[in-house]
Amino acid sequence: MEKEITLEPVDSNNISTYVSVGSKSYNQHYPHLWENENTDPYINGSFTTTVVEKELSDTNNIHFLVKTESNTIGIVKLVKDAKLDMHSAKNALLAEKIYLLKEFSGKGYGKKVLSKIESYAKNLGKQILWLDTMQKGDPINFYLKNGFTIIKESELKLPGAKSSEKAMWVLTKKL
Numbered sequence: 001m002e003k004e005i006t007l008e009p010v011d012s013n014n015i016s017t018y019v020s021v022g023s024k025s026y027n028q029h030y031p032h033l034w035e036n037e038n039t040d041p042y043i044n045g046s047f048t049t050t051v052v053e054k055e056l057s058d059t060n061n062i063h064f065l066v067k068t069e070s071n072t073i074g075i076v077k078l079v080k081d082a083k084l085d086m087h088s089a090k091n092a093l094l095a096e097k098i099y100l101l102k103e104f105s106g107k108g109y110g111k112k113v114l115s116k117i118e119s120y121a122k123n124l125g126k127q128i129l130w131l132d133t134m135q136k137g138d139p140i141n142f143y144l145k146n147g148f149t150i151i152k153e154s155e156l157k158l159p160g161a162k163s164s165e166k167a168m169w170v171l172t173k174k175l
Contacts, residue, residue: 003068005112007076007120010063015052018063022075023047025099033134033156033165041160046097066100066113073109074100076117084130084172085151093121095131114146121175128172135167148173 010018023043031037045051055061060081066074075097082094095117100109121129132154133139144150148171156166 003108003112005073005109005116006067007064007113007116008067010052010056010065010075012053014065015049015056017072018065018075019047019049019052021065021072021101022097022099025074025101028102029099029105033161035160035162038160041158045158066109068109071104073104074098074113076113078117078120080124082130084128084170087128087130087172090125091127093117093124093126093129095129098131110142111146118173118175126175128174130170130172132168132170134165135169136165140169140171143171146173 008014026042026047027039030042031039033039034041052063055077056063060079062078062080064076064078065072066076076095076099077097079094079096081089082092083089084092084094098110098113098117100113118129131143131148133143134156135153150169151172152170154168154170156168
């Protein structure tokens with residue numbers, strides 16, 4: 001099995017792959033969060049060509065395809081300067097989206113993706129990496145095992161999300 005990964009920056013040449021893989025991976029993992037398992041509110045706000053093109057025009061956003069030698073296995077979206085409480089935007093990087101296709105989950109790729117994101121953040125001079133994750137489910141355990149700390153509660157604020165699934169945690173990792 002291929003274990004090495006690269007993060008390939010998204011641009012106009014590979015934006016359709018980002019949209020496709022992002023939508024597919026989200027729909028594989030998170031339909032249970034939505035009324036009638038309708039993920040459209042999230043997909044339409046995150047994984048359309050129009051939305052991603054607009055995000056790419058903001059230099060504070062960076063999008064990546066997660067690739068092995070032979071496959072695109074996921075996507076990452078980072079916000080380079082992202083203030084969090086007492087941490088200034090200059091010192092904090094937000095990992096807004098980290099999604100792997102289901103067939104590549106649980107195989108060690110996620111840990112490698114986090115390592116690449118941490119290296120990227122350190123190269124920018126960041127002191128912390130932060131993210132939001134659902135309170136329920138496997139991702140919280142993954143992040144805790146990989147050195148993140150829960151700092152506060154948060155909530156999914158999109159229309160159509162089940163109220164029983166909105167609880168989130170904000171996690172940080174010192175770099």
